[in-house]
Amino acid sequence: MKRHAPFIIVALVALLTVGGATTLYRAKRPAALTIGKDHPAKTESGESTHVLGSPNAPVTLEEFGDFQCPPCGALSSPINQLEHDYQPRLRVIFRHFPLATHAHAQAAAVAAEAAGMQGRFWQMHDLLYREQAIWSKATDVSELFNSYAGLLGLNINQFKKDTASDKTKERVESDRKQAAALGIQNTPTIFLNNRAVPPSDLNPASLRAAVDELLKKDSSSK
Amino acid sequence: MSKSRIQAVFYSVAALISLAGLAEATYLTVLNLTGETAVCGGSASCFQVLGSAYAKIFGIPVAGLGAVAYFSAFSFSTFAAFGYVRARTLLALTASGMFAVTLWLLYVQAFVLHAFCRYCLFSAALIFLLTGIVVINPQRD
Numbered sequence: 001m002k003r004h005a006p007f008i009i010v011a012l013v014a015l016l017t018v019g020g021a022t023t024l025y026r027a028k029r030p031a032a033l034t035i036g037k038d039h040p041a042k043t044e045s046g047e048s049t050h051v052l053g054s055p056n057a058p059v060t061l062e063e064f065g066d067f068q069c070p071p072c073g074a075l076s077s078p079i080n081q082l083e084h085d086y087q088p089r090l091r092v093i094f095r096h097f098p099l100a101t102h103a104h105a106q107a108a109a110v111a112a113e114a115a116g117m118q119g120r121f122w123q124m125h126d127l128l129y130r131e132q133a134i135w136s137k138a139t140d141v142s143e144l145f146n147s148y149a150g151l152l153g154l155n156i157n158q159f160k161k162d163t164a165s166d167k168t169k170e171r172v173e174s175d176r177k178q179a180a181a182l183g184i185q186n187t188p189t190i191f192l193n194n195r196a197v198p199p200s201d202l203n204p205a206s207l208r209a210a211v212d213e214l215l216k217k218d219s220s221s222k
Numbered sequence: 223m224s225k226s227r228i229q230a231v232f233y234s235v236a237a238l239i240s241l242a243g244l245a246e247a248t249y250l251t252v253l254n255l256t257g258e259t260a261v262c263g264g265s266a267s268c269f270q271v272l273g274s275a276y277a278k279i280f281g282i283p284v285a286g287l288g289a290v291a292y293f294s295a296f297s298f299s300t301f302a303a304f305g306y307v308r309a310r311t312l313l314a315l316t317a318s319g320m321f322a323v324t325l326w327l328l329y330v331q332a333f334v335l336h337a338f339c340r341y342c343l344f345s346a347a348l349i350f351l352l353t354g355i356v357v358i359n360p361q362r363d
Contacts, residue, residue, distance in 0.1 A: 006297075006303070013296060014293065017293065
């Protein structure tokens with residue numbers, strides 16, 4: 001029996017490792033997400049979401065992002081660059097999905113919405129991602145966000161009122177509900193023409209290639 | 223305590239350390255494959271390391287290679303604990319390889335990426351312990 005014991009132990013550990021890894025993979029595996037045709041381009045309250053680019057663009061890149069998520073921050077500039085390079089054939093939509101694991105993600109989303117109330121959503125969006133490493137570590141982010149609002153030339157008093165208002169929070173919540181309804185679990189989750197981009201393709205080169213592919217399909221179908 | 227008994231204890235500890243490393247490396251491999259981004263809990267330096275080009279070799283996650291290495295170390299430690307002499311040599315070779323790779327990865331984190339990931343540091347600590355046990359085992363034949 002003792003002669004066989006190491007073989008049994010090693011085989012058992014191998015089985016447990018493979019079994020555990022498979023179970024974890026199944027639990028964490030992102031589902032093949034798609035957005036239905038009835039997916040609204042507006043929030044629950046009827047307001048339009050944050051859109052960059054032409055409404056008639058043949059390709060739509062829709063991101064569910066979290067301002068405190070480092071991968072979202074890493075993709076922010078490349079997505080802006082894509083929108084710039086492909087306009088007017090690409091439009092970009094941003095929706096909030098602040099993760100509970102990120103302490104300041106909700107406050108950042110609300111700050112972006114408050115900036116949006118004064119027509120500066122995208123400027124705040126870019127600033128929050130650019131300064132992510134700084135405010136993510138701060139204990140009190142509200143002072144920092146107020147200073148960002150000042151930097152963007154916003155009316156600070158109005159910005160403070162808006163960050164405290166229910167309206168901005170409801171807008172964030174509305175996006176979060178949509179994300180939940182679509183089964184989204186991670187950020188960033190990016191849809192290209194309503195089809196989720198696989199996590200392994202969430203990098204600038206793959207996104208560009210995917211946009212190229214969709215544009216090619218669009219021009220060949222005309 | 224007899225010589226073989228002490229050796230068995232040493233190799234059993236090495237097996238337990240390898241098992242901890244195997245669990246961690248398997249967890250990181252799965253999260254890497256699923257594209258889970260919350261793994262770093264908002265730590266920018268952690269993501270900088272796990273999301274860097276150094277986190278994959280020919281498209282294979284380094285954590286996956288680590289899991290294979292830890293499993294090998296676990297297997298050799300277990301066999302060595304049961305008195306298989308050749309397993310001791312294989313364990314020494316595996317631990318040496320893991321030690322060398324760990325030094326390289328620590329160098330990359332400190333001087334190339336200028337960021338450290340807590341999972342990598344935990345793994346480095348385990349490998350240092352494992353190597354220490356293999357090297358200082360005073361009862362080697």
